[in-house]
Amino acid sequence: MRIDEMSSPEFAARVKDNPWVIIPLGAVEAHGRHLPLGTDSIQPQWVAERLAERTGSLLAPLLPYGNHSSTRRMPGTINLRFDTLRALVLDILESLHEQGLRRFLIVSGHAGGAHMTALKEASKELLEERDATVIVLTDYSVAAEIAPSLGIGHGDGHGGALETARVMAIRPDLVGEDMVAGEFVSPGYRIYADPERCFPEGIAGDPSVADAAMGERLNMHVVESLERMMEESVDG
């Protein structure tokens, strides 16, 4: 299942079945006082492992760095430039395609606008030259679909209850107790040189309402939704 744990002949044998490849993309990014910098790696990695098991897909190694805007200057964020991230994803897709693979699911923990555009631009570039089925998403958006039903409020976002709950369900040891509620102060349409001003507390929402059970439901919702998406995309 994990590509990096297979031998070369095992990989060659698996490619013949035309499996999906799940490519988890993480990040090292400030997520407030209570969540680890790898929050956006922990979530898609867990999802990708479950999904690969359930669907018999290949699991590519997690790419643990992303492109960041509003948190870029906060302590701990490591940033790839837009062009670097796009090139990286394109190289991985092309290389897997040359290996004979044709179905790709990119699951990004980080949901930033420019970050997601980089992933989509790489995917479009692949499709201009080659035939493939490509899905690109952030599992954050999928999880957020059921957030209201779990009592997570409208202003919840980066580092908030949703993300806190999800990490609690996967790596409770990495969730700190120093939780404060925070707000995303919209910049409107301004572009700021100091965009961290949008996150005075470094997060959006009230992480203290999160618990592991909530996180499990969110995580399972993502896994089940993605599994369905893959099934429905087979003839796409």
Place this chain on the structure above:
Amino acid sequence: MRIDEMSSPEFAARVKDNPWVIIPLGAVEAHGRHLPLGTDSIQPQWVAERLAERTGSLLAPLLPYGNHSSTRRMPGTINLRFDTLRALVLDILESLHEQGLRRFLIVSGHAGGAHMTALKEASKELLEERDATVIVLTDYSVAAEIAPSLGIGHGDGHGGALETARVMAIRPDLVGEDMVAGEFVSPGYRIYADPERCFPEGIAGDPSVADAAMGERLNMHVVESLERMMEESVDG
């Protein structure tokens, strides 16, 4: 120690001590019939973890993809272009530098010539603009220093006894039993479109002479050598 397991305030606190950052670079690359595709990730990751513990350094998340030549067209190798890898390493170094860090140890599991040049070019580019201490190496070369003393022969190389022993000591579950001796058939100075011809068996050396004890000695030699190197570089 692991950057991705720290919170943003914990990271900020650690930066004040001017610690080293250890950046492990792995690969997904064909390593014969018996070794996993992630062989070059497993080794530097283990080294980097031990080293970070012993020296109190920060540990950056493993970058699991590299640039490959002779194995590029073998089943399972995933390849980043030279420019992508160089940009990626430069972005990570610059971003860590902007976070206030000044000491970087890059440990690459993969030892390919172009791959290593990409890492060094990125490092040189950093140093043209910024002040820092940078070490770039492949732990393969460091381990190979004591290979003769362990009875590993001259022709040993990619996927051979040295690498097999090291993986046996770390992840014995991933080492297969289908071991054949192989040879690196030198291309001389030819550049081939099908460089896999240099590895008819996909590896160089006789993996069957490897055992876990040998691997432990190789791994510890790397850790101790790198620790010494870091100490000696402090005033450089």
Place this chain on the structure above:
Amino acid sequence: MRIDEMSSPEFAARVKDNPWVIIPLGAVEAHGRHLPLGTDSIQPQWVAERLAERTGSLLAPLLPYGNHSSTRRMPGTINLRFDTLRALVLDILESLHEQGLRRFLIVSGHAGGAHMTALKEASKELLEERDATVIVLTDYSVAAEIAPSLGIGHGDGHGGALETARVMAIRPDLVGEDMVAGEFVSPGYRIYADPERCFPEGIAGDPSVADAAMGERLNMHVVESLERMMEESVDG
């Protein structure tokens, strides 16, 4: 007011007052059967002219090409690559900055995701090196704020009632009578090589409900909103 109608000394004199520069960005893009290819140029140009008059701002010449995804392969769409658009906007901003200007409002008629990211990335790049006030938006989003109050339904979008009404108010001669209702068929998270499949009729919404009065209200709402935004950004 229009930069291209000023002489060099007139421009120099105006720069001393530190005025805003309004930069309208248009497009040549398929907008169904009834709207002209320049629909996304007509709207921001009209807005920019009104806004420049009301605020005493400088008006840069309209850039009439953009970056397109879902309509790229429809008849009449002219497409700039992401990197070209980003470079173009960065060059214009840098050049205006070297001329002494410090306040920039970019109004894009086209609202595509990658297109908007290109504009924002260029703006961020400017701000990394230079001090300036930058606003980047698509007037489509601003107009859409009041669409429900005008009876424009939820599925309205590209080439629909909102855009039809706005063009009717500005250039009624360019609005055709062959109006059909259309739908945006969400691709979910799939990236398609033939994204025009999302617009079977080339548009989203029911243009036949549009009229010029509706368009005037939408257009004036945009002008007034942007004027307020500029006033509120003065000390930002």
Place this chain on the structure above:
Amino acid sequence: MRIDEMSSPEFAARVKDNPWVIIPLGAVEAHGRHLPLGTDSIQPQWVAERLAERTGSLLAPLLPYGNHSSTRRMPGTINLRFDTLRALVLDILESLHEQGLRRFLIVSGHAGGAHMTALKEASKELLEERDATVIVLTDYSVAAEIAPSLGIGHGDGHGGALETARVMAIRPDLVGEDMVAGEFVSPGYRIYADPERCFPEGIAGDPSVADAAMGERLNMHVVESLERMMEESVDG
């Protein structure tokens, strides 16, 4: 005729006739005290409109920015880098080619050497991959063919009598009265960091000898020459 005023189906219908596309390129550039910054937009736009009417060609929207050297640091000049301009023109040509068009006439108001090279390099790049008829010119050069016969002297150039006359014939309201004669002081083969030294008055020639009738003859000469050129290129 104007692409931006056609609907998508109208455009598709026109493409079937294999028409020429006329692409006017303008500029925002200092032209002395008496001419507007858009002088190099006004001229090719007028020419392109007449030409499209007379020949039944498609008219692409004016690109209003160019690449400048000697006037770059004068008030009002907005400059695109060489690479940006080349990419822009290539993207537009490729996109029109993908739309089925095969005949392109690029008419640039600005006549700078590097600017013209950028346009030609883009055209050559198109022709390396695709089959097309491409004409690239600055209407300044074409107009200058008859300048002596109109009494315009040898030293006339940027912002001089020829350009003044042409703008007088098209937009007399934009021509100021503060006309001084100027000189282009040749830099020889020196490359200067302050090339505006070549234009102490910002222009070359004596604009005061210009009048609208002269401009009309220049403009019509350009239109007629270009029409002939298009006819003669049909079987090229």
Place this chain on the structure above:
Amino acid sequence: MRIDEMSSPEFAARVKDNPWVIIPLGAVEAHGRHLPLGTDSIQPQWVAERLAERTGSLLAPLLPYGNHSSTRRMPGTINLRFDTLRALVLDILESLHEQGLRRFLIVSGHAGGAHMTALKEASKELLEERDATVIVLTDYSVAAEIAPSLGIGHGDGHGGALETARVMAIRPDLVGEDMVAGEFVSPGYRIYADPERCFPEGIAGDPSVADAAMGERLNMHVVESLERMMEESVDG
């Protein structure tokens, strides 16, 4: 005088006098039946050697490749892309500048439009960041100033009497006897995929009128003109 024949300490000593560096640029380009492919290297190299001797300048090694358009597809032409040539010249200038040199004379044997633009763009880029005196020219243009006085007709050009005479004076052994008169058939403003059509005989002019004495006068005119140019540029 020749940089490549100096030792490092000799170079360091010479730099202190702030000498000019003369950088000859050659080409490998088809020049008809009778002239060698290195015609555009032979001429500037001879000029640069004489000039360095007379002025006590440093002589950089000849760069023997250039960028070509109309002869690109003729047998023997070796072509650098525009971007490569520009980068090459910029690197050489920057490197010499970092070595402490501040006066640069670039003498190109090839006179192509895009080729010359590449040289000038590199020079402008240098001057945007650094202080220096830069002259860029093709010695062809300088030699052509006196061509009429030597009886060389108006249509003379690439591979014609002027170039033939100059090579006869320097390397008579390389001038063949198979001389035919040729013509440059102007493409007007067309850009052709097969621009060699402009040179049906591969050259322009009548080489048979050339002789070595004519070449000596042309060559000495170039040397003397450039020497004067350097003297006059000292305080620029």
Place this chain on the structure above:
Amino acid sequence: MRIDEMSSPEFAARVKDNPWVIIPLGAVEAHGRHLPLGTDSIQPQWVAERLAERTGSLLAPLLPYGNHSSTRRMPGTINLRFDTLRALVLDILESLHEQGLRRFLIVSGHAGGAHMTALKEASKELLEERDATVIVLTDYSVAAEIAPSLGIGHGDGHGGALETARVMAIRPDLVGEDMVAGEFVSPGYRIYADPERCFPEGIAGDPSVADAAMGERLNMHVVESLERMMEESVDG
């Protein structure tokens, strides 16, 4: 034999025999007190000329600039960036390939790691798209094979006895008498901003043991080895 001394028809005739093209790459680089900056040009040029004669190959003009690390900041070194060198070699290879040539031997006098990687990356890029036989080497490595048999010690390297002897055999007039022994102080795995610290005397080895006879044997060994290599590569 020398491409730049052939006419276009002579070149065309020779291409039909499918000859090898030998491409010598030189450098302008500090080589201690006694050797000329062009040391790395003199050696491969001499080798290439002999080799072309003996094998009936085409000889391309020497490219006299390279990419340097440890000597970059020493007086006299002229440096091309990695990307420039790679582009340059790729352009030359592609252009020769378009001319119908299929066998390329690149002989570089400079042996730096990044420099050699640039040459190899360009060659690999050629081979991804086109069919050809490519050999890339530094003649330094080939000469060094017999260095021990000539009494040249282990620490000999840049500017040492081997290079001194070789230049003595070719251009004795350029070898100075101020010879000091020097040492390459290994940086280990450190990347330094001031890598010239590795060469306190600017060279490695003891040049005073060199003589012309030794140089002749080294040079002939290179020529004979390369001739054999070419013969053995014919069916590769």
